[in-house]
Amino acid sequence: MSKTSSGTLYRGREGMWSWVGHRVTGVVIFLFLLVHVLDTALVRVDASAYDAVIATYKNPLMALGETALVAAILFHAFNGLRLILVDFWKQGTKYQRQLLWGVIGVWVVVFAGFAIRHLSLAFGGH
Amino acid sequence: MSTELPEPASKIELKPGVGGGGEIPTFNITLRVRRYTPESTADAYWEDFKLTMYGTDRVLDALHKVKWEHDGSLSFRRSCAHGVCGSDAMRINGRNRLACKTLLKDLDTSKPITVEAIKGLPLEKDLIVDMEPFFQSYREIMPFLINDGHEPSGERYQSAADHAKFEDTTKCILCAACTSSCPVFWTDGQYFGPAAIVNAHRFIFDSRDDAGDMRLEILNDKEGVWRCRTTFNCTEACPRGIQVTQAIAEVKQAILSRTV
CATH class of the missing domain: 1.10.1060.10 (Alpha-helical ferredoxin)
Known part of the structure; x- marks a missing residue:
């Protein structure tokens, strides 16, 4: 009975979309960690193989990927702190929206700082 | 017998076209309802109804108009129709609302107003789910x-x-x-x-x-x-x-x- 298509997407507000963002960035970070554990474990197997793998990361595409990864980690980290406040700070649920704007503000500042430094090292300078 | 009826005390002279229901502004809406009729079609589908409604009408009034004047097969729950019984929760323009507490004039009437059953419960027919x-x-x-404790002889007191x-x-x-x-x-x-x-x-x-x-x-x-x-x-x-x-x-x- 419930297999019929569910119609339109639910139009949530900030709370729902920050949850979607938290989920998506969480999955992205998990996939990175999976690869990261594997490539780092390689150093125990063969140091030169490890060097070869790490050398393949040094290209513009990976630099952009790293930038996106840091963006995801920063959002997940700051929004995670917001969620802790929502759960455990008495006024947290009342100010969840303002907290989200705070998260986005801090995210923009920190990410801009990282992106400028990282991308100028990756694309300029050499 | 000359029957000269006395004028009622409450009679007020009104200019033509003033007073009565005609003063409430009317507007046209498109009500887009997510239909599901398991006895005839396997999948849910959208159906549009073009209606002329009053400024005082709610989404529930639009559903009534459809059911009473256009298509009697439209199924939905409602009981008190005044936001107390909690029967007519549905997804209106993508968000859960009571149809009896949502005024049409508060919605964007230039676009179709979508009405769907609430999510996550088994759909039975049209806007009715298994609760x-x-x-x-x-x-x-x-x-x-x-x-x-012991049953008190009077009320159970509680501080404000x-x-x-x-x-x-x-x-x-x-x-x-x-x-x-x-x-x-x-x-x-x-x-x-x-x-x-x-x-x-x-x-x-x-x-x-x-x-x-x-x-x-x-x-x-x-x-x-x-x-x-x-x-x-x-x-x-x-x-x-x-x-x-x-x-x-x-x-x-x-x-x-x-x-x-």
């Missing part, structure tokens, strides 16, 4: 006063300060707008859902009730309050303005801070 899983969760939190602790959660009308707005509930039918937790909160924080610990134990489960991901959809959807996410957070804190 049983919802009420099952409600029953599990024991939504009634449990008091171990004690009452204030759960006043907000007494307002629930069990319409399921909150529970069916919860992304966790859509995919995990085992989750108690916001409404059950709200009604548990109403007794957990009631100084006259003695079964708070038992209810906290029921909700201290992986399908209990800890499934809440604080998306705030429930708080936004509640037609009674209950701070649902806040109530869930208070239950979470009570579970962690109680002395067992």
